[in-house]
Amino acid sequence: MPTETFLNLSEEKRQRFIEAALKEFADHNYDTASVNRIIKELGIARGSVYQYFTDKLDLWLYLKEYSEQQKMNVIQSVDRKAFTNFWDYYRALFTQGIHFDLQHPLCSRFLYRIGYKESSKEVSNYLDGWKSKAKLMFTHWVEEEKEAGTINPSIPTELAVHFLISMSTSITELLQNKYEVNFDENFKNGKPLIASNITEFQLAVNELIQLLAKALT
Amino acid sequence: MPTETFLNLSEEKRQRFIEAALKEFADHNYDTASVNRIIKELGIARGSVYQYFTDKLDLWLYLKEYSEQQKMNVIQSVDRKAFTNFWDYYRALFTQGIHFDLQHPLCSRFLYRIGYKESSKEVSNYLDGWKSKAKLMFTHWVEEEKEAGTINPSIPTELAVHFLISMSTSITELLQNKYEVNFDENFKNGKPLIASNITEFQLAVNELIQLLAKALT
DNA sequence: TACATTTGTGACAACCTTGTCACATATCCA
DNA sequence: TGGATATGTGACAAGGTTGTCACAAATGTA
Structure with missing residues (x-):
């Protein structure tokens, strides 16, 4: 579950974060995906990520739920x-x-x-x-x-x-x-x-x- | 390609090594497979592995070729x-x-x-x-x-x-x-x-x- | 303006990884 | 037996990882 802090973020900031994280986890397995690469890509500090999510796993679970929801929205229209x-x-x-x-x-x-x-x-x-x-x-x-x-x-x-x-x-x-x-x-x-x-x-x-x-x- | 040293190993030693390595690479992706776990399992020194193979990749390629050969032997009998x-x-x-x-x-x-x-x-x-x-x-x-x-x-x-x-x-x-x-x-x-x-x-x-x-x- | 709260920062510890290399041991051969 | 060769060893460097935390900056509020 993302923290309040993450949910309070501006739409644009949050979306930018999600995209970068998705890209990292789309390109690499869970184990080899790197938080370092995400923050480097975004130009933010390491600590920020851990202010948004408790864990790497927490982040991954959020992305999973997010993506599944997006897919559901499209599929269920049939x-x-x-x-x-x-x-x-x-x-x-x-x-x-x-x-x-x-x-x-x-x-x-x-x-x-x-x-x-x-x-x-x-x-x-x-x-x-x-x-x-x-x-x-x-x-x-x-x-x-x-x-x-x-x-x-x-x-x-x-x-x-x-x-x-x-x-x-x-x-x-x-x-x-x-x-x-x-x-x-x-x-x-x-x-x-x-x-x-x-x-x-x-x-x-x-x-x-x-x-x-x-x-x- | 494995080194002369590896090929000179006794049948039993070589087989034991191959099995341990295969197990590691069967249980983990290439990136997360660990030479440390292999040597721990075998009770041998780190340096030995690098006396048998130049690389982690070299080891992986050998295991691949080995396994494919094993499969070929079985399948081609049909x-x-x-x-x-x-x-x-x-x-x-x-x-x-x-x-x-x-x-x-x-x-x-x-x-x-x-x-x-x-x-x-x-x-x-x-x-x-x-x-x-x-x-x-x-x-x-x-x-x-x-x-x-x-x-x-x-x-x-x-x-x-x-x-x-x-x-x-x-x-x-x-x-x-x-x-x-x-x-x-x-x-x-x-x-x-x-x-x-x-x-x-x-x-x-x-x-x-x-x-x-x-x-x- | 002045204070409280929220958000951002990056050095750091602790732990992993791979590949190296000087050295020790075992084996072979004469 | 003695010397050469082959094999085994593990501390080490260099680089990566995650999660933490004291602090800084920005934002909200009164």
Whole structure:
């Protein structure tokens, strides 16, 4: 939890701080992320950080909550009821994912890291939340779609969920393979991961969903 | 490259060293892995390590090559020509993967880490090799199977390859979800990840391959 | 203006890391 | 046995890390 002092900061100061911290924790694992680099980047004193947060862990937890909230705000704008077809809904979720990446590139990269690259024992207790949440959501959907006839009931729910989640997360890698140069460039320049390849991304998503649908129907 | 001194070491000494080093680099990222912990575990002097290897990086590269070689030895025993059906071949590869994990648990965990969790800039130049190799192999297969009629030619090769690789690698996660407790136990005790769940693993693999086949046919 | 409160500072301690190197010990060979 | 070579040792330097704390500056308040 950030201190009163941090919350009392001017909007601009706070945002500048969050951005610098996010960048550090997006570029490095928890263990190798350095408070020194953050303050150097911001040009502030070491003590300030510890007047805002009790800990490195405290700061990390705040950034995690902050980023998840940002993502939630974007994702939850997609309403399941607005789609009759499950796969259309699924596709819409991906599209919102793109928008999130474009609007919050640092959050996006940070969440990607803590979701798939982080392995520090210091934070391992806090890594499960997101995934198990997603699992619950997908499980719910799969069971619904099994009844609705969209998903073959003979396929174990657990397997279908794994299939869907695993594909959702690996799409980034697919695009990295396809548009290698741009991804690296964007990362270096601190741009959103997807950047200008939106249409290609949409095409890849469509192809992928077709495969998923074929497998699970 | 290890020095003459290291290669001259007695088989037992060398193996003990490799195991301790593998354990350290399997449990920690490159940056946070500690030579101090390795020597403490082995009860040897700091200087010895630097008489065997010039560098921490040099040691890491050796362990990488060593582990990859171990895996190759196991995997290459599966001959494509021994199978008329591609999916049978694919299934056999998984089975060999189980054997590798059972016979070389440390190598298995180390390779898993450098394949999916590593993000240190120090070693980033050396991380691509394995993946691009796998991609080449899978690409070759997919193209063959397209001609043979096993895989639908209208599916882009890139997509099919991504599908296969992504599923191959995420199977571990599926099993972790299913048999959470056992996995944690095995990890703590330094046992192979899969251990006693071989039959369950085989079942999960079969189910998964059925889905893959359905999607790609 | 004068005082109280909040915010900012950076030297510092304590602890880690890697790689070195002069020295000690063990092993081999004649 | 004696001398050369190979192997083992651990204190050390140089650099990094986090969190602290007495103090300085800015801001709010009366």
